[in-house]
């Protein structure tokens with residue numbers, strides 16, 4: 001499906017190049033539409049049926065009355081354009097419809113037509129449009145060119161978050177039978193099997209056993225990967241990619257070593273073997289809630305006292321910002337700890353209390369930089385001060401490696417760029433979009449590679465890790481250049497019963 | 500003419516006040532089911548008030564986003580603010596201290612306002628990206644504001660109108676008493692356009708003024724782990740929970 005395309009040329013990060021518009025450059029880019037088999041298990045209509053227009057407008061009205069964000073954002077954009085050069089997909093593709101405000105306008109034009117007096121009286125004047133099949137197709141293509149990274153919302157004078165609008169648009173499309181295969185198939189797997197990969201419990205147990213053997217062979221210490229252990233102190237919920245893909249799996253071993261060294265009992269769960277929550281990507285509260293409730297059930301069943309999440313960006317946003325709302329209250333857990341905690345909060349705390357010891361020589365020869373995941377950076381927090389989501393990962397990395405440098409300040413922390421594969425776009429048929437959308441990040445990376453001799457980039461999100469592994473070679477880098485943060489911890493941590 | 504403008508201004512005021520009131524009520528009534536502040540975000544209510552204050556008065560996010568635009572917007576809005584404060588004198592019998600304070604700034608403020616608007620308009624024509632996202636209504640809004648500013652400035656600097664009579668007209672109107680308005684074409688244009696602006700306010704992007712304060716990415720505290728946030732419709736889903 002993916003036609004050949006050119007990898008974008010990288011400019012100088014200082015220049016902040018803004019491309020000249022290429023109208024229609026990405027008009028053909030779209031993910032596979034969900035089949036009935038992916039739609040129906042989630043309660044969505046299998047295919048687009050007669051009368052979908054009316055249904056879509058009805059659903060739009062419902063969302064407008066249920067989400068203040070959507071209602072307010074529809075009204076208050078002044079078309080100032082401050083967001084126009086902030087989206088990595090626009091910067092990488094030059095397609096004007098990838099400018100955040102233009103993306104919003106695909107939705108806003110329909111909103112105006114059906115919900116505002118001006119749009120009803122003078123549609124032409126205010127750019128209002130009927131919802132036609134062409135408009136729907138445009139929605140489908142361009143609302144699947146938004147990774148819901150929230151970068152645009154940082155710079156908008158009113159905080160308009162295009163992610164909220166993409167979510168609403170996707171929810172409307174699901175409700176009329178025009179869902180996206182990648183997300184909906186995955187959500188189906190979570191409901192049925194417990195994780196995005198569809199890894200059944202026996203396979204999972206097998207994998208973990210194999211990893212335990214590897215770790216023992218490598219370190220001489222019997223580091224365990226416990227699962228479904230009743231009465232453990234901590235339930236670790238981690239993206240299922242951590243059981244399967246590299247460098248994710250190296251991070252998982254890192255978590256295990258930290259728990260081992262700290263002497264904290266912990267367990268994974270077959271029931272909640274997934275931290276990711278694709279319900280957010282499709283903007284569906286009930287799906288998101290249903291997925292979250294698995295974690296509550298697992299915590300109750302296993303009788304744990306704390307819940308800790310592994311490295312994943314959008315998972316952490318749902319966990320940190322929404323889990324209490326969706327699946328709380330957590331009054332049955334130990335009140336001394338926030339619910340949930342991030343594994344980086346846990347590890348950082350141990351490092352600062354000297355509860356674990358690290359030896360940087362374990363990462364000799366590596367020069368690190370870090371990619372702030374968009375949903376960690378702008379949709380969540382770590383620790384108890386604003387911005388902890390930036391300082392804590394850096395503190396852990398710096399404690400583990402001999403040299404660390406940050407990328408250009410316009411591309412990190414709250415201004416970080418998405419990896420290019422977030423928000424339900426990590427699917428092969430979107431590879432052109434993913435490569436082009438990663439260009440702003442790659443540009444900043446190239447800069448520190450050339451100036452500071454950076455050899456590796458740490459990531460704290462399953463999607464970022466998978467995306468970079470795939471796209472780094474397009475830009476002439478080794479795919480193993482991206483590493484898990486806890487992979488660095490894993491290399492540096494001093495294990496064993498040395499005291 | 501007096502009767503026409505008296506009715507027009509009563510209608511315009513009514514439309515603006517009721518329209519805005521309904522919009523604000525709608526925003527206030529619509530729940531925000533999830534915590535979605537753009538982080539890093541303040542942890543406390545005073546922190547949020549401070550964030551909103553910075554956004555409203557300093558355009559903090561815009562400053563991060565686009566410096567020239569920030570400057571143009573500042574020039575326009577500051578000018579507008581002074582001009583609006585000064586116009587209070589047409590509605591009160593004795594001039595208050597704030598109004599007196601900005602008195603000497605009136606002329607530069609009016610100029611700043613119009614200059615800012617012209618710069619904002621120029622952007623819409625010159626910059627390719629901005630031209631792309633600009634609709635007819637965006638241009639019209641700027642033209643309307645420029646015309647209001649220009650007609651006002653013309654009365655202030657070139658063809659003076661009888662402002663004592665204008666004041667009498669408006670203070671009279673506030674007590675539902677009809678006093679004659681000077682028959683001055685420039686004044687008529689100015690008032691007509693202002694009334695038009697008031698009428699479209701609640702139906703246009705001018706809603707950004709009240710809307711900012713209802714924007715969940717800016718007005719929420721970052722406390723999802725500490726306090727359970729649950730809106731009514733979400734709470735109803737819980738009733739079904741085992």
Ligand code: SF4
Nearest residue numbers: 077078080081083156
């Ligand atoms: S920055 Fe905000 S107000 Fe300006 S065009 Fe973008 S979304 Fe609209």
Ligand code: SF4
Nearest residue numbers: 087146147149150152
């Ligand atoms: S949320 Fe991110 S991907 Fe979506 S429009 Fe904004 S900047 Fe682009």
